[in-house]
Amino acid sequence: MSFLAIKDVHHTYFTKVSATTALSEITLQVEEGEFVSFLGPSGCGKSTLLSIIAGLIKPTQGSILLENKPLSGAKNQIGYMLQQDYLFPWKTIEENILLGLKLSKQLNDETKNAALDLLKQMGLNGIEKQLPKQLSGGMRQRAALVRTLATEPKLLMLDEPFSALDYQTKLKLEDLVSNTLDAFGKTAILVTHDIGEAIAMSDRVILFSPSPGSIHKVFPMPDELRSLSPFKARNHERFSSIFQTIWKELESLESGKE
Numbered sequence: 001m002s003f004l005a006i007k008d009v010h011h012t013y014f015t016k017v018s019a020t021t022a023l024s025e026i027t028l029q030v031e032e033g034e035f036v037s038f039l040g041p042s043g044c045g046k047s048t049l050l051s052i053i054a055g056l057i058k059p060t061q062g063s064i065l066l067e068n069k070p071l072s073g074a075k076n077q078i079g080y081m082l083q084q085d086y087l088f089p090w091k092t093i094e095e096n097i098l099l100g101l102k103l104s105k106q107l108n109d110e111t112k113n114a115a116l117d118l119l120k121q122m123g124l125n126g127i128e129k130q131l132p133k134q135l136s137g138g139m140r141q142r143a144a145l146v147r148t149l150a151t152e153p154k155l156l157m158l159d160e161p162f163s164a165l166d167y168q169t170k171l172k173l174e175d176l177v178s179n180t181l182d183a184f185g186k187t188a189i190l191v192t193h194d195i196g197e198a199i200a201m202s203d204r205v206i207l208f209s210p211s212p213g214s215i216h217k218v219f220p221m222p223d224e225l226r227s228l229s230p231f232k233a234r235n236h237e238r239f240s241s242i243f244q245t246i247w248k249e250l251e252s253l254e255s256g257k258e
Helices: 047-053 093-097 101-102 109-121 137-150 167-184 194-201 230-234 239-255
Strands: 004-014 017-031 035-039 061-064 078-081 155-159 187-191 204-209 215-218
Touching: 004 047, 004 194, 017 047, 017 215, 017 239, 035 047, 047 187, 061 230, 078 109, 078 137, 093 101, 093 109, 101 109, 101 137, 137 167, 167 194, 187 194, 187 230, 194 230, 194 239, 204 239, 215 239
Parallel strands: 035 187, 035 204, 078 155, 155 187
Antiparallel strands: 004 017, 004 061, 204 215
């Protein structure tokens, strides 16, 4: 039994005058503790599929099972981290990171202390009473990750969470997020346009073809890279050849020369 099972998912967006199929025949299994990246041309339905897995959109056809149960029974088991941190500017960092616990009625002394301890582990000690505007972009994203992990979701959805950051901060956060997810044994799905990021962080890279989105090819990452931090993986001798292979596949999709 797979931890996450996506079975024959199709999705079509309907308007009064048109119907646009975003996804077609998506079948995929993700194992517990696995880190999977969705990569593909713009408009290939990556974020749509992420929203379906998160339960934000109901697919036109198909099913999603988490631990062999429908998503309707997976409340509070899926965490979502986006490109923008979406911290409430009028709330302190402490109030922000405890918000998910409060809304899900899980807030108590034990969960509060665990969230504050995680904040310290993220290198954000002493900023609990500060407002988001007092923090850098990277610090805000770390706080957003704490807010997401505080509710102890079984599955973490990452929708281009590093794309708005400068390159140095992005590389540091890749390592931090990867190490944190490994330490907590979390399962994660990343949507990204960055081939290097997908290779460095993932156990598998899923390449999507566009119009409508479907799985074009799956690239399992070699053990030599999976055992390294993202930063070190980028410097491994095999990284460049894997990058070139995926780049060529992506180029062929975008030019229509499959």
